[in-house]
Structure formats: structure tokens, C-alpha cells
Amino acid sequence: MELIATNSQVIPTEQVITQISTGNFIEANTEQVTLNHLQKECIIPVFSKDNESTISHFQFIEKAFEVVQDLFPGEEIYKPNIRVSHIVKGRIPSAIGKPAKELLEHEKTIYYERCAFMIEVPSLKQNVNGNELSLSIGGVRSLNEQNLYSKKALEKFKIFIGFQNMVCTNLCISTDGFSNDIRIGSITELALQMEQLFANYNQVKHLGMMERMSRFELTERQFAHLIGKLRMYQYLDKTAQKTVFPLTLNDSQINTVIKEYYTCPNFGRNTDGSINLWNLYNLCTEANKSSYIDSNFERNVNAYELINNLVNSTQNKVPNWLLSN
Known part of the structure; x- marks a missing residue:
């Protein structure tokens, strides 16, 4: 070269x-x-x-x-x-x-x-x-x-x-x-x-989808369950991964989400341990800042799709591997 x-x-x-x-x-x-x-x-x-x-x-x-x-x-x-x-x-x-x-x-x-x-x-x-x-x-x-x-x-x-x-x-x-x-x-x-x-x-649809996130929340128990499923995802076999929502956050970034859940003054948990999905979305995009340049934007979009997946399943009462027992 x-x-x-x-x-x-x-x-x-x-x-x-x-x-x-x-x-x-x-x-x-x-x-x-x-x-x-x-x-x-x-x-x-x-x-x-x-x-x-x-x-x-x-x-x-x-x-x-x-x-x-x-x-x-x-x-x-x-x-x-x-x-x-x-x-x-x-x-x-x-x-x-x-x-x-x-x-x-x-x-x-x-x-x-x-x-x-x-x-x-x-x-x-x-x-x-x-x-x-x-x-x-x-x-x-x-x-x-x-x-x-x-x-x-x-x-x-x-x-x-x-x-x-x-x-x-x-x-x-x-x-x-x-x-x-x-x-x-x-x-x-x-x-x-x-x-x-x-x-x-x-632009209007994008803003509306983000506004909708704040209407739904996870209890502390549901958040803990979600974190466990996020950690489990990368160890599923390839066939099983294809049947659930694709995830791109790595273990280090999931750790950051957990830390910010407790410590972030803007998007952390409520006093009862619950967290709305808009705040969770921002914890994910904050964690994504540690991604390298060549994967940063893809992971940012994946975080947006992940939260909307949780919103849709919660709103429509559809079973979701990330939330189900």
C-alpha cells in the first residue's frame, strides 16, 4: 500500500x-x-x-x-x-x-x-x-x-x-x-x-418512538431478569440466537448499564428500584460510548431497536425471551 x-x-x-x-x-x-x-x-x-x-x-x-x-x-x-x-x-x-x-x-x-x-x-x-x-x-x-x-x-x-x-x-x-x-x-x-x-x-416518527419509551417501565426484578438474559445471550448456540432478539452490547457495557442504574443522576433507577425504558435506553447508549468507531453506530441502533422491542412486547402483552421466565 x-x-x-x-x-x-x-x-x-x-x-x-x-x-x-x-x-x-x-x-x-x-x-x-x-x-x-x-x-x-x-x-x-x-x-x-x-x-x-x-x-x-x-x-x-x-x-x-x-x-x-x-x-x-x-x-x-x-x-x-x-x-x-x-x-x-x-x-x-x-x-x-x-x-x-x-x-x-x-x-x-x-x-x-x-x-x-x-x-x-x-x-x-x-x-x-x-x-x-x-x-x-x-x-x-x-x-x-x-x-x-x-x-x-x-x-x-x-x-x-x-x-x-x-x-x-x-x-x-x-x-x-x-x-x-x-x-x-x-x-x-x-x-x-x-x-x-x-x-x-x-424525524416525527423517531421522536414519537422515543417519547413512547417513557410510558413503560421495568420493576427492579424485571430489570435484574433482563440483565441476566443479556449476559446469557452470547452463550446461546447459533440456532437459539436466531430465535430471539439480536444483541450487540458486550459484557463490559452491560456492567456499565448496571453501574449507571444505581449511580446515574439523570437516568438511574427510581427509589423503588423501577426504571422506565427511556432511562434504560440512555443507559445503553451511554455504555455504547466505549465501542470502537467501526461498531459504535451499529450498537447505538441496536440499543434503539432493543428498547422498542421491549416496549412493543410490554404494550401488546406479547411473550419476550428477554423478560420471560
């Missing part, structure tokens, strides 16, 4: 917005960087067989920012909040053989294997169950899912539109607001895919 330097167009000054949304929408093994850093200080991987460039993280985020501005004219839009992980280090040819500790800054090269970003539209707020939610758009690029040792092929991206809970900065992503397998050959095609997803997203 070879690398080439980035040479992307600078965002016009009049389009630059100084404010970046506060708080981490993801935490695991990531660091925050700026769009300028990705553009000017990072190199871009290429497909090694034909030396064709990949679409850079900078291009992806820049195009998403443009699409958001076009779709929401006149709205306040924050600069992208960008998180990266799995740094890949290199050096320029003239530094070959030089000890690493003696490398000068201009002799070092870097790029990031994984990148996630979130763009907040703070002027489009909704109140759900007493929590202020802000419309948010974002995406993920994981180069580990791309075969860079071949000729240029369609490249994979993930995008979402949903809300960020401003109480805890948790993302709230619905099924129809997320696409985890966009494969495109150009940045123009990527823009079209983003526009299509954003246009088809049913």
Missing part, C-alpha cells in the same frame, strides 16, 4: 463556523482532531495495485458539512466534532534509517485508520421526556474494512441522521436514520447517498 499527500480544496472562509458541539459522542480509544488537521497534516492511503487515491476523511466530512448546509439553510450549524483512532505512522523517504527519536516533525507522516464525526444543528431542538435533543448528522470511515492492497474498488462509508441528547451527549439513532453499508466510487455519489438518507429520515 502506498500513500499520497492530501490536496483537497479549502472550505471558503464565509462557510466556516467556529463553534463545535461539546461533549464526547464516542470515547473508546479515540482523540479529537480538527478538519484542518485532517486536510493539512495527514496523508491519504491509495489502492496499491493502481495507485488510485481513496476518498479521504477530510473529503468525506467536508462533503457531509456541505450537504447539511444545503439541506438546512438558515439554521445554526456547528463545525464537525471529529474523533479518530488507530493512527498509522510513517516517514518521508529522506528519513529512512533514521532513529525514531531523532525524527523531525516534517519527516513524520500519519493517517488514521478510523474516523467518526458528528455535526450538530443546535437551532433544531426538540424536548423528549424532559430532555433537550439536538438534531445531529454524522458518519464513519473505517479503512480496515477496505482492501487497499488491490485495485481501486467501491469504498465503504456509514452515515446517520438523528439526535443528540444534550443532557449526556448520547446519540439517538433510529433504524431509518442509519446506513452502515454505503459503497460508492466518488465523492459526488457519496453526497447523493447522504441526501437520500436525510430526505427519507422520518
